[in-house]
Amino acid sequence: MKSVVIEQPGKLVIEERPLPEPSAGEVRVKVRLAGICGSDSHIYRGHNPFARYPRVIGHEFFGVIDAVGEGVDAKRLGERVSVDPVISCGHCYPCSVGKPNVCTSLVVLGVHRDGGFSEYAVVPAQNAWTIPDAIPDRHAVMVEPFTIAANVTAQAAPQEQDVALIYGAGPMGLVTVQALKGVYKVKRVIVVDRIEERLAMARRSGADWTINNGERPLADALAEAGVKPTLIVDAACHPSILQEAITLASPAARIVLMGFSSEPSQIVQQGITGKELSIFSSRLNAHKFPVVIDWLAKGAIDPEKLITHTFDYHHVTDAIELFEKDQRQCCKVLLTFGQ
Template sequence: MKSILVEAPRRMSIVDLPIPDPTPGEVRIRVRHAGICGSDLHIFHGNHPYVQFPRVIGHEFAGHIDAVGDGVDPALEGTRVAVNPVVNCGQCYPCRAGRPNVCLNLQVVGVHREGGFAEYCCVPAQCAVPVPDEVDDRAAATVEPFSIAANMLSRTEVMAEDTALVYGAGPIGMTVIQALSGVHGLDRLIVADRIDSRLDWARTSGASIVVNTTRQSLAGTLAEAGLSPSLIIDAACHPSIVEEALDLASPAARIGLMGFSSEASAIPQRKLNAKELTLYASRLNNRKFPEVIGWMSHKQIEPERFISHSFPATAVHEAFALLEGHPIACCKVLLDFN
């Protein structure tokens, strides 16, 4: 089978590997489309702490079940599915507490185990989530990034009376913006970014106010509009954002952190306590695939607007070069294994 293998940092090849057989409890996916994530770029550059090389990467993918292992219903063969890459042990405290996405023995498909940048991939049967006919194959490959937004907004909760501020209108910010507007129907949605084209997209996706922070004061804009955000989502991941968010937040606000920056933020406890603010972190997704597939089925989000480019899988090097060299021109780049 055609597979995209990262053999070592900055060494990625298209190779032929044996088609895997599903073990007991697994299904084999015939992959149709797979999305390239920023973490795939980190793996390629050797900057991902959990990857051992060589590795077939890819954790955003969809296709259909073409074989099942022992203990799995054979009737599932042929089912169109999106693959949830979170594999948990089911035994540790986070799993027992209903938080399998932070399992102590967590494995992520395409990171800890072979991923979906291949014509075939085997995963635990529970990771293969059925996709209805009204969700097309390309949209199915974007369920995973939208599940990141679903998890964050589940953690923070969203209320009809919220005034929401989203930092960052890159790919992850875009999923949050679509969800806040299309799913939750917020009409007070502020988006801050440094790139006009992304802000233009945010405005057409439901943002009521957009702020280019290279030439506008976010605090000044909010003050002029008489708005104090009760929900703030940091989808840009810069340490200074958390510090600013404490100042801009309404009392009793919730602040969601989506990034993995290792840099420290200076957060005065007094500001947290004075406003009784709540900080939420979020990792991967906690069984959010059915919810996101429901959003797609009911046309509450527009995955087709999230997909900016498609390449045949054999052009993976060109796809990576585009993402790295022209990130502003890209949102979600898909690889096609048809």
């Protein structure tokens, strides 16, 4: 089989590898589609501190089960599945409180263990989630990105009366827009970014108001409209954003950090306690695959609004470079691995 391998930072090869056999409790997935994420790019460029090389990247992937290991029901052969990349121990403290996404021995497919940019991938059977026939392949491969929004919203508990502000109209900001509007019916969702084309994508995803903070300060725009956000989601993660969010937030608001920066943020504690703000962080997903599959089945979200490009996996280098360089026209890039 062919696999996309990052041998070392900056060196990507398409390598012939032996067809893997599933061990007990595992299934083998014949991959059909995989999505490119910023973390794949970071591993390729050597900017992901968790990655070990060589590595088959890819943690957003979909395919069909074509082999099962011992203890797995043979009836699963032929199932269309989307794969949860989060592998956890199930018994440490985080796992015991429902946070397997920060398991003390966390393994993420495509980061710590070979992932889905391959013609075949072996994964734990419990991580392969069955996709209903009514959900097309192109939407099934997008389950994992939407689980990020599902994880954020599960913590922040959006309400219809919220005034939500999302920093960043990249893929993670856009899936959050769709979750807030399509699932939680939040009446007002505001998105701020510096790229007009990305703001247009946000409007197509349901944003009610978009602000280009490269043209005018966000604080001025909100003040002129008399708006105090009650729910703020940081999907851009620049070190300066947290303090601005604290300043702009309504009393009793919630702030959620979706990603991370290695640079320190300087904040004034008085702004947090004076308003009794709640600050959450979110990493990966905690058992959110069935949640998102249900969203898709009900038509509450539309992955098609995010998919802008599709490449055959042989052109993966071109696909990653486009993803990295064209932030105006490119949002979600899919790789095809055959049927």
